[in-house]
Amino acid sequence: MDKIIDLRSDTVTKPTDRMREAMMNAEVGDDCYGEDPTIHRLEALAAEKIGKPAAMYVPTGTMGNTAAIMTHTRAGDYAIMDAECHIYYYEHGNLSSLAGIMPIVMNSADGVPDLDEVEAYLQRDPAKFPKTSLICLENTHNRRGGRAIPLDRMSAVHELAQRYGVPVHLDGARVFNAAYALGVEAREVVSHVDSVMFCLSKGLCAPVGSMLAGEEDFIQEARRARKRLGGAMRQSGVLAAAGIVALTEMPDRLGEDHANAKLLAKALSQFDELALHPEDVHTNMVFVDTKPLGISAADFADRASQHNIKVSVYGPMTVRMVANHDASREDVLYAAETLVDLVKSLGSC
Numbered sequence: 001m002d003k004i005i006d007l008r009s010d011t012v013t014k015p016t017d018r019m020r021e022a023m024m025n026a027e028v029g030d031d032c033y034g035e036d037p038t039i040h041r042l043e044a045l046a047a048e049k050i051g052k053p054a055a056m057y058v059p060t061g062t063m064g065n066t067a068a069i070m071t072h073t074r075a076g077d078y079a080i081m082d083a084e085c086h087i088y089y090y091e092h093g094n095l096s097s098l099a100g101i102m103p104i105v106m107n108s109a110d111g112v113p114d115l116d117e118v119e120a121y122l123q124r125d126p127a128k129f130p131k132t133s134l135i136c137l138e139n140t141h142n143r144r145g146g147r148a149i150p151l152d153r154m155s156a157v158h159e160l161a162q163r164y165g166v167p168v169h170l171d172g173a174r175v176f177n178a179a180y181a182l183g184v185e186a187r188e189v190v191s192h193v194d195s196v197m198f199c200l201s202k203g204l205c206a207p208v209g210s211m212l213a214g215e216e217d218f219i220q221e222a223r224r225a226r227k228r229l230g231g232a233m234r235q236s237g238v239l240a241a242a243g244i245v246a247l248t249e250m251p252d253r254l255g256e257d258h259a260n261a262k263l264l265a266k267a268l269s270q271f272d273e274l275a276l277h278p279e280d281v282h283t284n285m286v287f288v289d290t291k292p293l294g295i296s297a298a299d300f301a302d303r304a305s306q307h308n309i310k311v312s313v314y315g316p317m318t319v320r321m322v323a324n325h326d327a328s329r330e331d332v333l334y335a336a337e338t339l340v341d342l343v344k345s346l347g348s349c
């Protein structure tokens with residue numbers, strides 16, 4: 001096969017023809033003056049789809065999360081989150097360097113902090129200890145296998161947080177994948193948090209952009225945080241136009257990616273030593289432990305690339321593959337067959 005099959009991430013997806021057409025024809029104005037009609041349309045649509053009163057367009061998911069943390073908290077406060085969450089693991093310490101927050105990280109198999117541990121922090125006397133002013137969740141949870149966190153797990157955290165008057169922010173970069181996997185509307189997932197960031201530029205294929213959504217006064221204040229972060233833009237309707245197509249046309253097709261990820265996992269599950277269980281693949285991500293194969297993740301990626309398959313080196317011995325719009329069923333079938341042959345050729349399984 002001549003085509004490069006890129007399974008490193010769903011962020012590699014290119015804008016669709018409909019997006020490019022919409023960008024070309026977008027009506028624009030200066031959004032810093034509040035005059036971009038396409039931004040207004042996207043923000044209204046996003047708020048409606050996600051079931052929150054207001055939404056704001058941001059250039060990246062990282063900026064959306066950072067603006068949310070800056071808005072919910074004050075410097076010196078604690079924010080509680082999973083040790084493997086994107087905000088803590090990948091966002092270059094923004095929560096500390098830009099929001100002045102001390103992260104309290106907790107470990108759990110499914111990425112939801114233990115309620116008793118959380119409550120112990122919430123009960124601390126704020127006169128004596130730093131105040132816990134935010135809890136962050138992630139759904140789907142990237143580093144926990146792309147897992148879709150069940151709604152009762154989210155609502156348990158939210159109910160506890162509400163009892164102490166503490167908001168919950170969701171890193172919902174892939175919230176539409178979570179919704180698809182859980183068989184509910186995205187607004188139902190988000191009903192268990194106070195604010196959400198979700199990305200248009202991952203499985204939904206927009207070239208740029210994420211949304212931050214929440215209450216009206218929260219978003220109004222978050223606009224100041226976005227300005228401080230350099231994320232207030234001018235004729236950004238040209239980008240928002242693709243976001244509108246992403247939100248209206250793309251969520252319903254995410255099931256294809258989930259089915260393709262399952263197919264890949266099923267093919268590789270024939271090797272008992274890999275201990276890869278297709279039922280653990282909830283959404284569009286497949287993780288492979290290369291240790292039983294006797295090679296590093298980098299070596300595995302290198303061998304796969306010789307067959308035009310790109311995978312992501314996720315750890316020294318972990319490879320991640322993400323099914324996405326730009327890898328068709330035929331591409332994934334080819335990748336599955338090729339990777340099965342690759343594993344066989346290693347002879348250790």
Ligand SMILES: Cc1ncc(COP(=O)(O)O)c(C=O)c1O
Binds near residue numbers: 062086171173199
């Ligand atoms: C779970 C999660 N949250 C946040 C982000 C950040 O998004 P961005 O790359 O647009 O800053 C990502 C990006 O991969 C992500 O996977």
